[in-house]
Structures are given as structure tokens and as C-alpha cells.
Amino acid sequence: MARYGMVIDTLKCVGCQDCVIACEAENSVPEGFCRDWITTEAKGTFPTIQMEIRTERCNHCTDAPCVSACPTGASHYHDIGGVVLVNHDECIGCKACIASCPYDARFVHPEGYVDKCTFCIHRVEKGQDPACVSVCPTYCMTFGDFDDPGSEVNKLLNSRRYHSLLPEAGTKPNIYYLT
Amino acid sequence: MNSLSRRRFLKISGATISAAAAVTSLSSVVKGAQKIDEKTGKPIKGIQKIPTYCDVCFWKCGAIAYLKDGELWKIEGNPNDPLSNGRLCPRGTGGIGAHYSTDRIKHPLIRKNERGEEKWVEVTWDEALEYIATKMKKIKREYGPESMALFSHGVGGTFLKHTMKAYGTNNMTAPSFAQCRGPREVGFEMTFGEGVGSPERTDIENAKCITFIGSHLGENMHNTQVQELSKAIANNASIIVVDPRFSVVASKAKYYLPIKPGTDIALLLAWMNVIVKEKLYDVDYVEKYGYGFEQFAAEIEDKTPEWAYPITTIEPELIRKSAREMAKNIPASFIHPGRHTTWYGDDTQRSRAIALLNALLGAWGRKGGFYLPNKFSVPKYSDYPKYPKSKKPLVHNPGHKYPYAEGEQLSTGIREATINGIPYPIKGWMVYATNLLQALPNRDETIAAIKNLDLLVVVDIVPSEIAGWADVILPEATYLERYDDLNNAPFKQNFVSLRQPVIDAPHDQKPNWWIAKKLADKLGVGNYFPWNNIEEYLDARLKKAGLSLAELKKKGVVKGEKQPIYFDEGIEPGFFTPSGKIEFYSLQLEEHGFDPIPKFTDHGNPPPGYFRLLFGRAPVHTFSKTQSYKFLKDAMSENEVWMNQTVANKMGLKSGEYVQLKNQDGKKSGRVKVRPTERIRTDCVYMVHGFGQTAKEMKTTYKKGGSDAELVTRYKMDPIMGGTGMNVNYVTIDWEA
Amino acid sequence: MNEITSTRHNHLIDPSLQIWNWEIPVYLFLGGMVAGMMLIAGYFLFKGRENEENCSCFYLPYISFVLLSLGMLALFLDLEHKLYVWRLYTTFEISSAMSWGSWILVLVYPMLIVNILLKPPAAVVEKFPILNKPKEYFFSNPMRIKSFGVLTMFFGAGIGLYTGVLLSSLGARPLWSSSILWMLFLVSGLSGAAAFVHVIAKNVYERELLAKADNAFLIIELFVIALFIVGLKTATEVQASAADLLLTGDYAASFWVFVIGLGIVIPFIIQILAVNHKIKHTPIAPLMVILGGLVLRFVIVSAGQFSHWFRTY
The missing domain is CATH 2.40.40.20 (Barwin-like endoglucanases)
Known part of the structure; x- marks a missing residue:
């Protein structure tokens, strides 16, 4: 079994949105929507400020509440890597998955179904990185398999301090941020 | 219900309605062009990859455009390109938006009403060019060809410059000098005998300490520099950031100096004071290559951190610590020269202070400092007739008022001449790919100048603000739809890259080379374009470099043999200054009555409430x-x-x-x-x-x-x-x- | 200072969730009313009141049928991918409250139809005598009809608590992550239904009984709301600030004025006075209760979408 995920180095990320734009072009994301985005968190008062810049997206949680909430099985774990996907022609657009996601990673596509990051599974299946990872000019993102002990993502987690987003939501997110 | 909640309920329904409306309007996405198979007459099925180089900024990264079923799909970096390393910046990645922009000008336009009213009549290319040529001939007759000026930004201007020179004027400029990197280039030339150039010759990836002054790399996305910065961060390089704003790069910094705007020279002098006094500078380097160090050291003797503190508001201890940090990492330590450096009017002196601090760190010519770029040699196209010689001086800098404005012309100088007719009237502007209303300071002056013109031609992709004032707008094909001249900019790794069309222009837009050539025909100087189309021109240039257009069309980028780029790699150190050395004391500046060593000038405070x-x-x-x-x-x-x-x-x-x-x-x-x-x-x-x-x-x-x-x-x-x-x-x- | 900025700007998601508009609260309200009516009708059957000619248990199923259908219509209108609605019934997803709900609704309809057939319209029976069979079957044995009453109550409670569980299963919204939201919606449904039946009941005994019962339900509802709020306030910081949305935040006015004041306290006082014959029974108080129940659903759905984990992390 594989468990796909990302390790993102916040020390390198400059928040340029290249990942966002690459995703939109690669996946023909409709205008006005995005599947990934930049969050900037600044703490402190001028001039003593700690700032973290992150590229965020669906965390492809191992215990994904969106999959649990889906009444039709449209939201599901993909056979490969546990990637969380939405089957467009099973989705009724009830939006329970959107309400259940603590990361607000999903949205309603103008065609009616719910859309989100797919980890560019169409690229991953061809051995490529997701579009966001492959475009990043700071090389801050690493995509890989957490179930493979020798994978680059595991090496990074073993060598650096990291955190994930809202671990307290109990969804077991698969994106980690190096700090 | 209280008003707050009611508003919230209303807000919800209001937002839903307006968003629904937005989605409807989005569905009317403008269709781009389709690549048609010549045999079948149908769009080409499947994926096509076409290499080219980017034009969203001036960095000119090598890219590969992807077509899906004949339609432009996405654009990625060319892995063989040393500028992009296969990764474009967000603008480059979003470059296909140039092709799809809903605002594009579709046909040549001639002004209908008053200038600036933005009312147009659609005309054919022949009519538009005939109109322009008639007006230009009239200007030539009445005032001389020098009364036409060209404002042009970017590589696309090459052929229009050629047409204008053939027509008889040399008054041509870009806002990229006097409104942007000019002071930096001059400041470094005064010091090292060479400017920084573009792409900047900064060896960020090998640096152990990088200091940024107001330069917000990561927010400005000069691709290679951002990529190198990330590598430097991965190597644990120290970053020092001086900025009134806590920029993105400030968040990566070991030392952040929240300086009072306009006081950078004071900080630079204080840093140099610390480094000289504590003898932290690269002594051998300064002794070997420096000129006038003694006078310089004497000049900054009293410019202590304590002196700088009330000026800059930076604590003396922070000045000392950051100075020691940069000195500790000599010679892989440098101060980034910035790019947009026109801030306070003493910018050449600030850039010189930056250059001098870099000299103390021994950064010029060193790994992790400023490398010495090399260029892939591609000879110029040589079969052109000689340009007509003008007897008149250039208009941009009458009386050489600004002694170091000679390399590139001052756009504000040409504007001034247009307003006051000194040294002679400027009656026509050709503006290529630069929105002068945003680029030049004091918009009223720009408009006043425009009002004095007999002819304003704007070549642009979209009906920009400057285009709104034009007499004629010529719609240009975007970089994805045209050939341009080759890019062989000096860089760490020499290379030559090609821009080629990846898709047709969606409407009646034309490439700049075609516009320049047709206009030359109309002006009666068609003999200056001995080639029939740009492919002939490019192939002729490439053949002289031992390459061919066919090869470049396939590869997009060709790299030359790796050359040495540091003194340590065997480059003989040489400085093209009057003394042949790094000038801590500038004889040239002294000669023109300027401070030979930079001095701090006060730039005042905002009035209360401002x-x-x-x-x-x-x-x-x-x-x-x-x-x-x-x-x-x-x-x-x-x-x-x-x-x-x-x-x-x-x-x-x-x-x-x-x-x-x-x-x-x-x-x-x-x-x-x-x-x-x-x-x-x-x-x-x-x-x-x-x-x-x-x-x-x-x-x-x-x-x-x-x-x-x-x-x-x-x-x-x-x-x-x-x-x-x-x-x-x-x-x-x-x-x- | 903690300054969080995001470049995300997805329609209906940012700056706060607005995926559910009027349809869902209306559906939840109607579902709650139907639940209450089924509980009341079932209770009367259990109590053997089927022998009373004008017992509410005979016409409540008709009303429930209509209201439930309206609720289903609202639910359908909310779907973004309507043509695929049939996908709900090609699977049963055990972890999805929405899936449970859609199947429960399917089971409730036959339940309501059998309820209707306890006293089918005479004209219809004349044409289709077979429709008299269920009535004959149930009326032939009091235990049967009692059991059927219990079953009706069971399904009624099912819908009622489902309407709450639907929201609280969506743990990402702090306001909804309460284990007693189902009880709140159930009791609110009961009080609304009791108020409604009180107004329309032809049977004087039932009218009096339901006025009293409604008062009891209102007291319980008030108590459950208090529990709901205290539960949130004593849970995580995000849940506490979610509760503040109702207590002091953007939703405070609608919550205090419409839900608590005009929806519970004032009608309670009016009904106390009416039950004690200090004033006359009028439809005003029951109407207030029903509207209060509707506003409650709007407030919970809207404020719940506004409440969020990210704002404080």
C-alpha cells in the first residue's frame, strides 16, 4: 500500500502562487476558483515578526471526513496512494463534504459537482510530480509515499521539525510543513 | 432582528446572487486560436510541445508551450534553459493568459475623437500604416526625422528601433534606465568599471550571506534569483534584510533592519565604518584592487553606528551585528544591488555605497558574490545599409546636464524636450510595449507632452492607458504568437534561445517584426529589411554562430561550453575605471563636481498626517x-x-x-x-x-x-x-x- | 498579533462558508415539524384515541405528507448536480448522515401512507375498496394499533434527530460539533408541531393537552439550548467562540430576539396565561413558536457555516 503526501518547506516558500497557477492551467480549473492557495501567517508586532508562508491544498487525509460525509460514495479514496478524489458523475452536489472539511479545500465546480485537488493523480500515475510541485521555483514541495520508509518525504520528516494543519481535527492529514 | 444580523442574512443572499451572476459571465470565456493541421484542415489532435522563451517579464526564461488538440493549454519551463531550469515563475506559468486576454486589441485602430477619449475606428493594417507613414513623412519634412522619438521596452522593440534609425532618428529610450536600474548601473560602473547587467550577475546560490536593501526578492520574481535564493536558504546562508516593510524575504532573514525610508546611505556608511574599523574587510583584495581606500576610510571615520542610529532608527548593536555577519562570510557575502533603484535622487551614490561595501567584502569576481558573466556569441545581422547620419544632437540630455546619462537615453528627457521644444521639437512618438502613464513620474507632464505631438503611435497587446491617448493603435501578436530576436544575454552559463510562435494570433494582430518591416516599406526605407521574413533573419544570424533556425526551433535553447566566471577560475581581474582599479575614491565623480565618496543626504519626513x-x-x-x-x-x-x-x-x-x-x-x-x-x-x-x-x-x-x-x-x-x-x-x- | 492572509477566494467558500442558503434550514424546519407531528399522531394512536372521530391522528399524516414533500423539494433545490440525485439510492453509505437521511425519508413515506389509510377518504374507498384493508387490519386489534403508534413515533423521532445529526456529523464546523444538536432539533420540532396541532385541533381535549405539552416542550427546549451553549462554551476555544456568535456576535440579535424571546419565552408566558384561563387561546403564541423554530434553523445553519477552525489557529 502506498500513502501519498507532501512535505513542504516553509523556509523556502515565498508565497508566489506559481503552484496555484500551474494547477489551474494543468487542470483547467474554472476561473474564479483554485484548488491550492497560499496562506501567510504573521505573528508579533513590528518589527519583531515571525512569519510562515505555506502553500495549502486538500490534505488527502487518511481519515477524510469528506469521504465519510458523502452519501453516494462519489468522494472516495483512490486505489493508488489513498488519494482523496471525487467521482463527478456520482456527485449530487449536496455539499456535505464541503461542510465537513476543516480545511475548506473543496468547492462546487460551475458544472455542479464538487471539485478539489487530485494530487494530479493523472501525472503521478505517469511517474511525474503534481503540477504544483514540478513548477515551484523555490523547490519547496516534495511529493512522495509515506508508507515507503526510504522515500524522500520520510527522510525530510526525519531530519527536520514539522507540523501539519489542524491535527486536532483528527483527520490524519498527509501534508506536512517543515519549519 | 437587529441590523447586523439582518445585514448578514442579506449579505448571504446578495453574495449568492452576485456570485451566480459572476459564474454566468465567466462561461463566456474567450476562445483562443486553434492550431490547424494543414492537410486535414482540422485541429491537431493530442499534445504538441513547442519551445520558446517567455516575455511576461524581461528575464526571458526558456519555456515549452503545450497545445492540447490544437489549443493552447499550458506553458512550462524548458529544462535545458539555464535561466528557468525547467521552472517558470507564476507570471510565466500564467503566460498563456496573454493569448486569452479578453481585453486584447483585435484590429488596428485610428482615433475618432479627441486624444484620450478612447473612441476608435477599426481600419486595415494598410490604412493604419499608410496613416502613420504619411504623418511621419510630414514630420520629417517639417522638422527633420529626429523629431520622431521611440519609447520601447523589451526585446520586441529590436526591429522598430531599426526602422526608426533607418528613417533617421536616434531619439529612442526605455523607462528601464532613468526610472529603474540606471542608478545602479552607473553606481557600479563608477566603482568596478562595469554595471550589474540583466540578468543581474549575483551568485546567490553560492553565497553564505546575502544582504537585501529594499529589494524584495520573492515578491519580485526574477526567476533564477528566486531559485538561487531557495538554494542559499537550503545551504543555511545568512540573510540580512533592510526594508521599511517586513517583506517576504525579511521573514527568511537572520537580521531584519526596519529602516526609516530614505536613510539607506547612512546605514551603508555605518556598516562600512564597522567593517573598516574592526578590520573585518577583505584586506588583501582591497589592497590589491582598491584605489583611494585611505581617503575613503578617512571619510567614513566618524560614520559610526551611533551616528547612524538617530538617522536610520536602527539600533547601533543591530548595525554592528549585521555588519559582522556579512564580514564573517567573506568572500561569499554580498549586498544585492537591487533593480528598481530610482528612489530619492541620490540613488547613484547609494548604489555606489552598495558597490563599495561589496568591494570591502571582496565580492566582485568571487564565488558567492558577483560573477563575471559570459555571452554566447551570435553575430549581428550584417547585410543592412548604413543608417543615415544625423547632424542634430540627441534631445534627452541637453548640454549633458546629467554627465552619466549617456549609455541609455532618459525617457523623461525626451518627454521634457517634447514639452518645451529644447533643443528642438519632438512631434511624434512611437511607443512600443511600455505603458508610459504608469512608468514615468508625474502623469500630467506626460499628458502635456502628448498634447504637443502631431503623431502618437502605440504598439501594444491590450488597449493600455498610453494606448488610450494614441492616434493609432497597432495590435501586436503576443510572444506566444510571434518570432522575436534571439536571446543570448550574458549569464553564468552562456546560451542562446529562440522565441517562436506556438499558436496563431486570434484576430488581426501582427508580430512587431512584420509591423516594423511594413512601416519601413511605407516610409520608403524598405531596403533596410533585405530579408523577406524573420525566419531568414534568424537563420542567417544562427548560421554565423554555427547553429540553425531548425535546430533552435526544436530545442528552444542551446548552451555553449561552460566558461570561467570567477577570478578564482582563472579570469584575470580587470576594472574598467580610470584608475583600472576598484574606485573607493571616484576621480570621475570628483571631476564632474560630485562627491567622490558617497555622503548621506537627508530626505526629510512626511508632514503630520501624511x-x-x-x-x-x-x-x-x-x-x-x-x-x-x-x-x-x-x-x-x-x-x-x-x-x-x-x-x-x-x-x-x-x-x-x-x-x-x-x-x-x-x-x-x-x-x-x-x-x-x-x-x-x-x-x-x-x-x-x-x-x-x-x-x-x-x-x-x-x-x-x-x-x-x-x-x-x-x-x-x-x-x-x-x-x-x-x-x-x-x-x-x-x-x- | 496573529495576521492570517489567504489567497484563496473560492465562491461560496471564502471568506466564510455560504454553501447552504434558505433551502437547508427550511428542510430542517419542515423535517422537524413532520417529526413532531408523527410523534403526536403516534402518541394518540398509542393512547387509543383512534376511536375519537375528530382525533388529530387522522389528519396529521396528510399534513405531514405535504410538509415532508415540500421539505424534500427544498432539499432537492439545494443540490448542485440535480440530474444525479438518483445516485443517493444506488448505495447506502453507513458513515454518511446524508445517506441515512435519504433512506429514512424513503421509509417514512410508506409509514405516512399507512397512517393516512387508518381513515381513508370515503370517496376513495368507494372506488378502491381494497384501501380499507389496512384500517380493518389495525382496528381489529387494539394492540396492533398501539404498536403501530409506537412505530410511527419511532420514525418521527428518527427524522427529528436526523435533522440534528446531519449537521453535527460535519465536525469541521465548531458550532455544529455538539452531541445534543439532535435533541435540540427534536424538541424544537415537537414544540412547533404541538403548537401547530394546538391551533388546528378540532378536539378540545387535544387542544388543551397540546397547549400544556407545548409549554413543557418549550421549557425543555430552553433547557436544551442552555445545555448546547454551555457544552460549546466549555469545549475548545473555537467552539466557545462559535457559541459567542449566538450570544454576542453577528447572530446574537436574531438568536435572542427571535429564537429565545419571541420563539420561546413570550409564547410560553402567553400560553401559561391561556391554559390558566387568564386570557383566551389565540393562534398568536403558537405562530410565534413555529416561527421561532424556523429562525432557529436559519440561525444554526448560517452561524454554523460562519464558525470555523481556521480563524483561531
Whole structure:
């Protein structure tokens, strides 16, 4: 079994949105929507400020509440890597998955179904990185398999301090941020 | 129900309705062109990859465009390109938006009503060019060909420059000198005998300590530099950032110096004072290559951190610590020279101070400092007739008032000549790919100059603000739809790259080379274009370099053999200054009556209730050019005015609230959102440049955000090279909406 | 200072969730009313009141049928991918409250139809005598009809608590992550239904009984709301600030005025006075209760979408 995920180095990320734009072009994301985005968190008062810049997206949680909430099985774990996907022609657009996601990673596509990051599974299946990872000019993102002990993502987690987003939501997110 | 909740309920339904409307209007996505198979007459099925180089900014990264079923799909970096290393910046990635922009000009247009009213008649290319040629011939007859001037930005201007020279004028300029990197180039030339160039010759990836002064790399996305910065961070390089605003790169810094705007020279002198006094500088290097070090050391003797503290507001201890940090990492330590350096009118001297500090660190010619770039040699096209010789001087710098404005011409100088006719009248402007209303300071002067013209031609992709004032607009094909001249810019790794069309222009747009050639025909100087089409021209150039167009069309980029780029790799150190050395004491400057060693000048304080207006870049936009591109407009549709949180609280301004800014001369900006933040000093405000566009035909960008350019009514001339210092304007909040 | 900025700007998601508009609260309200009516009708059957000619248990199923159908219509209108609605019934997803709900609704309809057939319209029976069979079957044995009453109550409670569980299963919204939201919606449904039946009941005994019962339900509802709020306030910081949305935040006015004041306290006082014959029974108080129940659903759905984890992390 594989468990796909990302390790993102916040020390390198400059928040340029290249990942966002690459995703939109690669996946023909409709205008006005995005599947990934930049969050900037600044703490402190001028001039003593700690700032973290992150590229965020669906965390492809191992215990994904969106999959649990889906009444039709449209939201599901993909056979490969546990990637969380939405089957467009099973989705009724009830939006329970959107309400259940603590990361607000999903949205309603103008065609009616719910859309989100797919980890560019169409690229991953061809051995490529997701579009966001492959475009990043700071090389801050690493995509890989957490179930493979020798994978680059595991090496990074073993060598650096990291955190994930809202671990307290109990969804077991698969994106980690190096700090 | 109380009004708050009611408003919230209303807000919900209101937002839903307006969003539904937005989605409907989105469905009318403008169709781009389709690549048609010549045999079947149908769109080519499947994926096609076509290499080219990017034009969203001036970095010119090698790229590969992807077509899916004949339609433009995406664009990625060319892995063989040394500039992009296979990764474009967000603007490059969003470059296909240039092709799909809904605001594009579709046909040549001739003005119908008064200038600036933006009313047009669609004409054919023949009519448009005939109109321009007739007017240009008239100007030539009445005033001489020198009374035509060309403003041109970027590689696409090559052939128009050629046409203009053939026609008989040499008055041609770009805002990239006097409004941008000019002071830096001159400051470094005065010191090392060479400018920094573009791409900047900074060896960021090998540096152990990098100091940024106002330069907000990561927000300006000069691709290779950002990539190298990330590598430097991975190597644990120390970063020192000096900026009134806590920029993105400041968040990566070991030392952040929240300097008072306009006092950088004082800080630089204090740093040098520490490094010289504590003898932390590269002594061998300075002894070997330096000229006038003794006088320099004497001059900065009293410029202690304590002296600088009240000026800069930076604690002396922080100045010392950061100075020691940069010295500790000699010689892989340098001060980034920046790019947009026209701030306060003494910018050449500031750049010189930066150059001198770099000299103390022994950074020039060293690994992790400033490398010595090399260039892939591609001979020029040589079968052109000689250009006619003009007897008249250039107009941009009468009497050589600015002694070091000679390399590139001053755009504000040409504007001035257009207004006052000195040394002779300028009656026609040809403007290529530069929105002068946003690029030049004091818009009123630009408009006054335009009013004196007999002819204003604008070549552009979209009906930009300057195009709104034109007599004739010529719609250009985007970089994805045309060939341009080759790129063999000097860099770490020499290379040559090709721009080629990846898709047809969607309407009646034409490539600039075609425009230049046809105009030359109409002007009776068609003999200056001995080639029939640009492919012949490119192939001829490439053949002389031992390459061919066919090869470049396939590869996009060809790299030359790796050459040495550091002194340590065997390059003989040489400095093209009068002394042949690094000039700590500048004889040239002294000769012209300027300070031979930089001195601090006070640039004053904002009056009570006012803030110094600062502006900069966002990673997703280039100037005022990209705001209508799909993806990029989504990524940032309007700018905000950054304001210190405490100040905003005192003024009762809330995040996202719309205000207008008013400057010291009563000029007002458009509506712009307030962004209260802890990330900026209390004495200044900050905006991203390029927004608040006032051209009505720019439907996607019209009045989105505020324009700093509208508020820059005052500018301070750099007496050395004629740069226009623009950070000398103060603004206040005028109106809350 | 903690300054969080995001470049995300997805329609209906940012700056706060607005995926559910009027349709869902209306559906939840109607579902709650139907639940209450089924509980009341079932209770009367259990109590053997089927022998009373004008017992509410005979016409409540008709009303329930109509209201439930309206609720289903609202639910359908909310779907973004309507043509695929049939996908709900090609699977049963055990972890999805929405899936449970859609199947429960399917089971409730036959339940209501059998309820209707306890006293089918005479004209219809004349044409289709077979429709008299269920009535004959149930009426032939009092235990049968009692059991059927219990079953009706069981399904009624099912819908009622489902309407609450639907929201509280969506743990990402702090306001909804309460284990007693189902009880709140059930009791609110009961009080609304009791108020409604009180107004329309032809049977004087039932009218009096339901006025009293409604008062009891209102007291319980008030108590459950208090528990709901205290539960949130004593849970995580995000849940506490979610509760503040109702207590002091943007939703405070509608919560205090419409839900608590006009929806519970004032009608309670009016009904106390009416039950004690100090004033006359009028439809005003029951109407207030019903409207209060509707506003409650709007407030919970809207404020719940507004409440969020990210704002404080």
C-alpha cells in the first residue's frame, strides 16, 4: 500500500502562487476558483515578526471526513496512494463534504459537482510530480509515499521539525510543513 | 432582528446572487486560436510541445508551450534553459493568459475623437500604416526625422528601433534606465568599471550571506534569483534584510533592519565604518584592487553606528551585528544591488555605497558574490545599409546636464524636450510595449507632452492607458504568437534561445517584426529589411554562430561550453575605471563636481498626517501589463495599501475598507483597499505597482485598486545620471468608502 | 498579533462558508415539524384515541405528507448536480448522515401512507375498496394499533434527530460539533408541531393537552439550548467562540430576539396565561413558536457555516 503526501518547506516558500497557477492551467480549473492557495501567517508586532508562508491544498487525509460525509460514495479514496478524489458523475452536489472539511479545500465546480485537488493523480500515475510541485521555483514541495520508509518525504520528516494543519481535527492529514 | 444580523442574512443572499451572476459571465470565456493541421484542415489532435522563451517579464526564461488538440493549454519551463531550469515563475506559468486576454486589441485602430477619449475606428493594417507613414513623412519634412522619438521596452522593440534609425532618428529610450536600474548601473560602473547587467550577475546560490536593501526578492520574481535564493536558504546562508516593510524575504532573514525610508546611505556608511574599523574587510583584495581606500576610510571615520542610529532608527548593536555577519562570510557575502533603484535622487551614490561595501567584502569576481558573466556569441545581422547620419544632437540630455546619462537615453528627457521644444521639437512618438502613464513620474507632464505631438503611435497587446491617448493603435501578436530576436544575454552559463510562435494570433494582430518591416516599406526605407521574413533573419544570424533556425526551433535553447566566471577560475581581474582599479575614491565623480565618496543626504519626513508612499512588486504581475491575464488576474485582481496596524486603528480604518489616497499636491488615487498590518513602519504606506488603471477599454483592470503612479507627481532628479527618484511623495487618507 | 492572509477566494467558500442558503434550514424546519407531528399522531394512536372521530391522528399524516414533500423539494433545490440525485439510492453509505437521511425519508413515506389509510377518504374507498384493508387490519386489534403508534413515533423521532445529526456529523464546523444538536432539533420540532396541532385541533381535549405539552416542550427546549451553549462554551476555544456568535456576535440579535424571546419565552408566558384561563387561546403564541423554530434553523445553519477552525489557529 502506498500513502501519498507532501512535505513542504516553509523556509523556502515565498508565497508566489506559481503552484496555484500551474494547477489551474494543468487542470483547467474554472476561473474564479483554485484548488491550492497560499496562506501567510504573521505573528508579533513590528518589527519583531515571525512569519510562515505555506502553500495549502486538500490534505488527502487518511481519515477524510469528506469521504465519510458523502452519501453516494462519489468522494472516495483512490486505489493508488489513498488519494482523496471525487467521482463527478456520482456527485449530487449536496455539499456535505464541503461542510465537513476543516480545511475548506473543496468547492462546487460551475458544472455542479464538487471539485478539489487530485494530487494530479493523472501525472503521478505517469511517474511525474503534481503540477504544483514540478513548477515551484523555490523547490519547496516534495511529493512522495509515506508508507515507503526510504522515500524522500520520510527522510525530510526525519531530519527536520514539522507540523501539519489542524491535527486536532483528527483527520490524519498527509501534508506536512517543515519549519 | 437587529441590523447586523439582518445585514448578514442579506449579505448571504446578495453574495449568492452576485456570485451566480459572476459564474454566468465567466462561461463566456474567450476562445483562443486553434492550431490547424494543414492537410486535414482540422485541429491537431493530442499534445504538441513547442519551445520558446517567455516575455511576461524581461528575464526571458526558456519555456515549452503545450497545445492540447490544437489549443493552447499550458506553458512550462524548458529544462535545458539555464535561466528557468525547467521552472517558470507564476507570471510565466500564467503566460498563456496573454493569448486569452479578453481585453486584447483585435484590429488596428485610428482615433475618432479627441486624444484620450478612447473612441476608435477599426481600419486595415494598410490604412493604419499608410496613416502613420504619411504623418511621419510630414514630420520629417517639417522638422527633420529626429523629431520622431521611440519609447520601447523589451526585446520586441529590436526591429522598430531599426526602422526608426533607418528613417533617421536616434531619439529612442526605455523607462528601464532613468526610472529603474540606471542608478545602479552607473553606481557600479563608477566603482568596478562595469554595471550589474540583466540578468543581474549575483551568485546567490553560492553565497553564505546575502544582504537585501529594499529589494524584495520573492515578491519580485526574477526567476533564477528566486531559485538561487531557495538554494542559499537550503545551504543555511545568512540573510540580512533592510526594508521599511517586513517583506517576504525579511521573514527568511537572520537580521531584519526596519529602516526609516530614505536613510539607506547612512546605514551603508555605518556598516562600512564597522567593517573598516574592526578590520573585518577583505584586506588583501582591497589592497590589491582598491584605489583611494585611505581617503575613503578617512571619510567614513566618524560614520559610526551611533551616528547612524538617530538617522536610520536602527539600533547601533543591530548595525554592528549585521555588519559582522556579512564580514564573517567573506568572500561569499554580498549586498544585492537591487533593480528598481530610482528612489530619492541620490540613488547613484547609494548604489555606489552598495558597490563599495561589496568591494570591502571582496565580492566582485568571487564565488558567492558577483560573477563575471559570459555571452554566447551570435553575430549581428550584417547585410543592412548604413543608417543615415544625423547632424542634430540627441534631445534627452541637453548640454549633458546629467554627465552619466549617456549609455541609455532618459525617457523623461525626451518627454521634457517634447514639452518645451529644447533643443528642438519632438512631434511624434512611437511607443512600443511600455505603458508610459504608469512608468514615468508625474502623469500630467506626460499628458502635456502628448498634447504637443502631431503623431502618437502605440504598439501594444491590450488597449493600455498610453494606448488610450494614441492616434493609432497597432495590435501586436503576443510572444506566444510571434518570432522575436534571439536571446543570448550574458549569464553564468552562456546560451542562446529562440522565441517562436506556438499558436496563431486570434484576430488581426501582427508580430512587431512584420509591423516594423511594413512601416519601413511605407516610409520608403524598405531596403533596410533585405530579408523577406524573420525566419531568414534568424537563420542567417544562427548560421554565423554555427547553429540553425531548425535546430533552435526544436530545442528552444542551446548552451555553449561552460566558461570561467570567477577570478578564482582563472579570469584575470580587470576594472574598467580610470584608475583600472576598484574606485573607493571616484576621480570621475570628483571631476564632474560630485562627491567622490558617497555622503548621506537627508530626505526629510512626511508632514503630520501624511505617510511616505512606497511601492513595489507582486509575484504574479509585471508592471501594468499582466492584470488582464487569466490566472494572473485571479491570483491578484487588485492591490491594497499597506498601512501599519496601530496607525490604522487610530484612524479607525478596517481591513478591506476602500479609501482614496491624496498626495501632497492634492492628487488623488482611485479606490483602493486598506490592508492594516504589523508588517510595515508607521511612517510609510506601501502599494504594489501597476494597478488602478484608468483606460476604460481595459475592462478587466479598469479602476481595480489604486495607482502609485498617479500619486508620484514629484520626483527628484539624480544629478549624476538623470534618474527620477520617486519615493519622495507623501500621501494621506482622503476619503473612506 | 496573529495576521492570517489567504489567497484563496473560492465562491461560496471564502471568506466564510455560504454553501447552504434558505433551502437547508427550511428542510430542517419542515423535517422537524413532520417529526413532531408523527410523534403526536403516534402518541394518540398509542393512547387509543383512534376511536375519537375528530382525533388529530387522522389528519396529521396528510399534513405531514405535504410538509415532508415540500421539505424534500427544498432539499432537492439545494443540490448542485440535480440530474444525479438518483445516485443517493444506488448505495447506502453507513458513515454518511446524508445517506441515512435519504433512506429514512424513503421509509417514512410508506409509514405516512399507512397512517393516512387508518381513515381513508370515503370517496376513495368507494372506488378502491381494497384501501380499507389496512384500517380493518389495525382496528381489529387494539394492540396492533398501539404498536403501530409506537412505530410511527419511532420514525418521527428518527427524522427529528436526523435533522440534528446531519449537521453535527460535519465536525469541521465548531458550532455544529455538539452531541445534543439532535435533541435540540427534536424538541424544537415537537414544540412547533404541538403548537401547530394546538391551533388546528378540532378536539378540545387535544387542544388543551397540546397547549400544556407545548409549554413543557418549550421549557425543555430552553433547557436544551442552555445545555448546547454551555457544552460549546466549555469545549475548545473555537467552539466557545462559535457559541459567542449566538450570544454576542453577528447572530446574537436574531438568536435572542427571535429564537429565545419571541420563539420561546413570550409564547410560553402567553400560553401559561391561556391554559390558566387568564386570557383566551389565540393562534398568536403558537405562530410565534413555529416561527421561532424556523429562525432557529436559519440561525444554526448560517452561524454554523460562519464558525470555523481556521480563524483561531
